[in-house]
Amino acid sequence: MIANYGYKDGSGEYYISIDTDNCIDCAAGRACLTACPKEMFEIITDDYDDEVACVKKNFTRTLAFDCADCKPAGGYTTLPCISACTPGAIKHSW
Amino acid sequence: MSAELAMPAAEEKKEFWRWQENTWIEEGMDWRDAKVITCGIDVGSVSSQAVIVCDGVLYGYNSMRTGNNSPDSATNALKGILDKSGMKLEDIHYVVGTGYGRVNVPFAHKAVTEIACHARGANYMGGSKVRTILDMGGQDCKAIHCDERGKVTNFLMNDKCAAGTGRGMEVIADLMQIPIANLGPRSFDVETEPEAVSSICVVFAKSEALGLLKAGYTKNMVIAAYCQAMAERVVSLLERIGVEEGFFITGGIAKNPGVVKRIERLLGIQAVETKIDSQIAGALGAALFGYTLMQKQAAKG
Structure with missing residues (x-):
């Protein structure tokens, strides 16, 4: 399942997508949890009883601001969450 | 004459937004x-x-x-x-x-x-043919893909603003003073399809609708413009995850043909029909x- 967390507003589309099929039985030891400086990820048991990562609810409406520090303007060349997720489950839409 | 006698009898406030329970x-x-x-x-x-x-x-x-x-x-x-x-x-x-x-x-x-x-x-x-679901809820909107057993394969939700939601339609029903159930049919009673109003924000859409009325638009044209804006809004959400055949709309807005027909027109596909309350x-x-x-x-x- 592809879970898209985020929103679209007048300034653009801001979604973090998590491919839960790649997230179940994570080969990276849930590295996303610690890689994100704002600790935006958490592990939940989804509706189909799989343990997967998701973006915490309190961040889903403010992603454009919360992720800004990790974007190129913040001095990063790659996003910490995407680099940490070696199974390739995490993607940003912007 | 006392102030009380001078006041006209208060009219009962009609709730045009109130849908049928x-x-x-x-x-x-x-x-x-x-x-x-x-x-x-x-x-x-x-x-x-x-x-x-x-x-x-x-x-x-x-x-x-x-x-x-x-x-x-x-x-x-x-x-x-x-x-x-x-x-x-x-x-x-x-x-x-x-x-x-x-x-x-x-x-x-x-x-x-x-x-x-x-x-x-x-x-x-x-x-089991249903693959793409658009849920137009009261205060959010969801686009969902599922498999033949109804298991979710892809989803996104927009709950940051009320544009494209049932609440937005309620606001327009009250503004136009037309019962919400009549908005859809009335949106087709126009000679030419007007440009959509703001599809980003209900507050802006409301002020735009007022401006259109002042500019001489009929109520039906304003409703048509809002229905079109709503359709454009949700179609842009759907396009992010893609639309597959077997398109189904749930939520209260599915009962509004003015929005449903415009979504179908924009997507170029027909929504699956059902006799059960969406x-x-x-x-x-x-x-x-x-x-x-x-x-x-x-x-x-």
């Missing part, structure tokens, strides 16, 4: 014959539904407006269907809560997200989740 049961079925009775309670931000499923088949539902308290809304929604059917809460084997207030359903055995429930409900209502999809899916869980438990012994 309803309760229905399948008269040809007797719940007493069922081996497994499950219930889904969907406490949404605007409406609440209780659905009863007997042995995996829809038996009845109650749909009403959500109050200011989720547990009371859940209780009232269930009471409506229990009263009509003569059933008691003890007769129900499993209750699943869903929707915005799902964790506040006092008698629920389990809570399931509305995303999974809408996919399951749409699968029941529209059949507003109960979430609660129906929750009841079906409960039925599946009961079957699994029975299989385990």
